[in-house]
Every structure is written in structure tokens, then in C-alpha cells.
Amino acid sequence: MEEADLSFVYDELGKLYQSKGQLDAAAEAPKQSVDIETRVKGEDHRDVAASTHSLPGALKAQGDLPAARAHLERVLAIDEQVYGTRDHYSTAMTEVSLAILLQQPRNPNKPPSSWPMPTPSTWPSWVPSIPTPANSPHFSNSKQANDSY
Numbered sequence: 519m520e521e522a523d524l525s526f527v528y529d530e531l532g533k534l535y536q537s538k539g540q541l542d543a544a545a546e547a548p549k550q551s552v553d554i555e556t557r558v559k560g561e562d563h564r565d566v567a568a569s570t571h572s573l574p575g576a577l578k579a580q581g582d583l584p585a586a587r588a589h590l591e592r593v594l595a596i597d598e599q600v601y602g603t604r605d606h607y608s609t610a611m612t613e614v615s616l617a618i619l620l621q622q623p624r625n626p627n628k629p630p631s632s633w634p635m636p637t638p639s640t641w642p643s644w645v646p647s648i649p650t651p652a653n654s655p656h657f658s659n660s661k662q663a664n665d666s667y
Contacts, residue, residue, distance in 0.1 A: 525554040525565075529572050536576050544576040564608070567596035571612065574619065583622055590616045 532547035551569040559565055571593050574586035590612060597609040604613075 521554050521558050522565075525551045525558075525569060528554070529569055532572055532576060536579060541576060541580045545573065545580060548573040548576060562596050562599050564596070564600045567593045567600065567608070567612075570596070571615070574615065578619060578622065583619065586619055587616070590619060 528547045528551035532544050532551070535541075535547060536544035548569060552566060552573065555563065555566045555569045570589050574589045577583075577586035577589065593612045594609065594616065597606065597612055598604060601609060603609070
């Protein structure tokens with residue numbers, strides 16, 4: 519079996535382990551895939567980014583949000599270098615994954631200082647503001663609005 523095929527197998531194996539709840543194995547398999555892709559194609563190849571993109575899901579399931587974030591940020595850096603822009607589909611998908619991850623609550627088993635949560639004042643300029651009852655006409659305390667649900 520060629521190494522590229524083996525990398526694919528490890529990537530898919532990680533997904534299988536995660537679906538079975540075997541989170542340690544689910545995180546280890548994509549690491550093997552990333553190691554193979556990096557050795558064969560170099561640090562900044564799009565296949566390394568694709569393999570690395572599989573790892574944060576397992577890390578998130580384990581509760582290791584800082585590591586998941588670091589891997590997604592690595593994918594973003596590779597994508598920007600490979601495609602030369604943030605306006606590429608792959609980069610956009612990674613940004614969406616990162617945004618979803620950043621919305622996750624902190625891991626209660628880790629000290630609060632281990633991963634600072636972003637606040638609206640620290641969000642990048644491309645993140646839209648989120649409507650709240652205080653600033654959106656779509657939220658209402660009236661009985662009529664509540665009856666529609």
C-alpha cells in the first residue's frame with residue numbers, strides 16, 4: 519500500500535473511532551495521517567491541511583479546545599499560503615469550523631485561564647454582530663410574538 523493510501527485509511531479510521539466513542543484512537547489516527555502527508559509532501563501542502571482539518575473534531579470531542587483551535591489555525595495558515603487568499607472555498611470552510619469551535623463553552627476540567635474566550639470587542643472585523651434581544655427587532659417579549667412558536 520502506498521503512503522498516500524495509508525494516509526487516507528488513517529484519516530477514515532479516525533472518523534470511525536470517533537463515531538464509536540473511542541476518542542483517544544480517534545485523535546491518534548488523523549495524527550498518523552498528518553505525519554505521513556507531511557513526510558511525503560512537505561509542511562505546507564494542501565493535503566497536509568486536509569489531513570490536519572480532520573484532527574480538531576476528535577480533539578474537540580475530548581474537550582481539548584486549545585489544541586483543536588491550534589490545528590484549525592494551522593490549516594488556515596496553510597490554506598492562505600497554498601491558495602494565496604482568504605477567499606477560497608477551503609479557507610472559508612476552515613474559518614467556519616474555527617468560528618463554531620470558538621462558540622464552544624470552556625472545558626470545565628481546565629482552569630479558566632487555559633483558553634481565553636473571545637468577546638465581541640476582540641472578534642476580527644469580518645465576524646458579523648450577533649442579534650440579541652436588546653439590539654434586534656426580531657426578539658420581542660410580547661405575548662403575540664411568543665404565540666407564533
